[in-house]
Amino acid sequence: MAAVDTLPISELPSSISRAHKDSLREEKRDNGDVNAEVVYTIQPPSNEELFFRVYQGEQAGGPPATNAETVTKDVRIRNLRNLPFLPSLDIEGFQLEKLVVPEVDWADDEQIKAVLYPLVESLIRKTTGASRVHLFDHTLRKGSMRNSDGHVRGGRGQPVPRLHVDYTLRTGHTRLKELLPDEADQLTKTPFAVIQVWRPLKGTVDDSPLAMVDARSVHPDDFLSNRLEFPERTGYTYAMKHNPAHQFYYAEGLGRITL
Incomplete structure (x- = not known):
């Protein structure tokens, strides 16, 4: 389960336990740590705002699809199954649950x-102690992040190679107002968070697994506001600048376990 910080992780309920590692271990594995390439975004010159026109390729004489430039870094990604404790939503910003x-x-x-x-709603209630859960969207990602020649590819429904956060401090509140306009003012008087739940469609994930960054290793200056221009609306996410302090994790052979 990956948290997107509409509120600091420390403000989420602290009832999440680290004590149930054995119940979530599907099988004992070797170390499983890997070195892999991670795609970071470079700050545009003169602090120009990043933009990305979603699902629009560059055409002759037309506007560019993005002004983002990227840099690829080789990083160590630890297999969280080998940690002495399981990560938790209110500390690292993600955790494993059975679903x-x-x-x-x-x-x-x-x-x-x-x-x-309904299953995801129940899971989030149990995991966070939330008094209310509102599910509003889902995305299916299929296929490999790379072409047969090994080059990274993008496109709708493909795994996303760039390090990113799907919501910003501003758009978390904006999304709440869009989804629940009559209740938003009252709901923002108490802590709320946007939480993402990831699971395999079938079998185990052995290609392009989801990698996560320990929230404690991220500095506020690492975030770059990124304007997403859809045909019907404009949204914002965070792209990420490179920081060698980032600590990466993944769950080897993710199967019945949910992130």
């Missing part, structure tokens, strides 16, 4: 909402 899901037709959005949403 048993019946067979689902992943091409059927309505079936996903009917079957999976």
Whole structure:
């Protein structure tokens, strides 16, 4: 489970336990730590705002799809299954939980909402102690992050190679107002957070697994505001500048376990 900081992680309920590692270990594995390439974003000159026109390629005479330049760094990514304790949402910003899901037709959005949403809502309530949970979106990612020639590819539905955060401090509040306009003012009087839940569609994840950064290793200056221009709306995310202090983790052979 990966948290996106609409509030500091320290303000989330502190009832999350580190004591259940054995119940989440699917099998004992070798070390599993890996070296891998991570794509960072470079601050544009003169502090120009980053932008990315979603699903628009550059065309002759047309506006560029993005002004972002990137740099690739080789980093060590630790297998969190080998930690002496499991990471937790209120410390590292992510944690492992079991979520048993019946067979689902992943091409059927309505079936996903009917079957999976109630299970995820219950999981988040149990994990965080939240008094209310509102699910509002889901994304399916399929395929490899690389072409057959080894080059990174992008595109709708593909794993995202750039290090990023899906919500900013501002857009977390904006999204709340869009989803629950009549209640937003009252709801923001108490702590809230945007939480993402990731799980495999089937089997285990052996290609392009999700990597996460320990929230404690991230400095506020590492975040770059990134304007996303969709055909129907404009949103903001954070791109990330390189910082050698970043500590990366992944879950080897992610299967029935949910992040």
